[in-house]
């Protein structure tokens with residue numbers, strides 16, 4: 001069996017062939033051109049599927065935005081991809097190519113891949129968070145994604161950690177992602193030092209060893225832990241998997257681990273803090289797994 005997996009991110013679309021043992025045989029990347037909007041993006045998906053349709057058995061799609069995975073439809077997408085809300089991905093592809101199609105949200109896809117092939121292997125339950133422009137979340141409960149009543153569970157980026165705080169893109173104030181995302185770290189470094197550094201540049205020795213930058217970084221790690229604390233109290237998870245490029249910095253994971261385990265309660269002592277393992281392939285592998293399962 002061969003599965004076409006497509007991972008639609010804010011800047012790039014990764015796609016390729018995944019075989020039935022879930023190894024990626026071929027992969028490619030094209031720009032998303034998100035600003036051109038949802039209908040344009042749908043056309044891009046159709047041309048990708050068209051190039052592979054005669055040699056694959058099903059199609060798995062991981063995408064930004066909230067997804068009704070039963071209908072394969074985008075139920076909400078932010079202005080990062082204008083007019084993506086309402087796009088019926090599954091129906092549109094099936095009408096043209098008559099292939100089974102499964103569509104899932106990107107963080108849910110990545111969490112599924114981590115559960116089956118990565119850091120979440122062996123856990124019936126765990127939480128998954130990804131840190132980037134915002135903070136994405138997924139709940140893996142009873143060996144599957146917990147979707148909530150309307151496919152919106154796990155929006156950890158929008159739990160309120162600062163009542164009356166910074167205005168968020170969701171319309172509320174004080175959301176977790178306004179303080180704990182990679183973007184929040186980058187902004188805080190700029191405010192304190194005037195320097196425009198990327199997440200990766202902050203960890204270059206000349207910046208990482210700067211006392212002002214290190215103080216900003218340590219405060220940001222406390223912000224990450226503030227949200228995780230709430231989640232640990234609610235879910236008492238055995239494991240939390242942290243993803244997003246910034247989490248490749250060992251200092252962050254080890255500090256989160258150290259500060260969480262310094263708390264006396266058993267739920268804090270027992271929780272395993274793990275780095276996501278599958279990196280760039282997580283979305284594709286998760287989508288491929290879900291597509292095969294749905295057949």
Ligand SMILES: [Zn+2]
Nearest residue numbers: 158168170175
């Ligand atoms: Zn928000």
